[in-house]
Amino acid sequence: MEIGLEHLQAEVAAVRLVHDIGRVCAIEGGTFAATGLSHKAARGDIVEIDFPDGRQEQGEILALSGERAVILPGSGLDGLSIGT
Numbered sequence: 001m002e003i004g005l006e007h008l009q010a011e012v013a014a015v016r017l018v019h020d021i022g023r024v025c026a027i028e029g030g031t032f033a034a035t036g037l038s039h040k041a042a043r044g045d046i047v048e049i050d051f052p053d054g055r056q057e058q059g060e061i062l063a064l065s066g067e068r069a070v071i072l073p074g075s076g077l078d079g080l081s082i083g084t
Contacts, residue, residue, distance in 0.1 A: 022047075022069065024084045027077055031062065037069040047071060051079045 020041075022034035037047070045061045049071070059073040073080075 024080060024082055025068065027080060027082070030077070031070050031072050032077060032080060033068045033070050035067045035069075037061070038064050038067055041069050049073055049080075050084070052081065052084055053079050055079070 020037055022037040024032050025035045026033040041047070041061050041064060043061055043064060047059050047061060047069075049057045049059050051057070057074050059071040061069050062072050063070040
């Protein structure tokens, strides 16, 4: 007896089990650039920023250029460093 779970199976199969991670490559003024996101990101996307002290904040992607995404954090850049 078929219960009709094909639709649910398709939805489960489409769920991404990982998220993309970028690394800070430049800090300039009130923004920073990250590598590793430009292949999936779009201008205006909201990203999660993990600071070395354990703090998490959101930021917005302002621009994409080659391998770099320029991000405006929701608050300051204090504690952010290259490679974070």
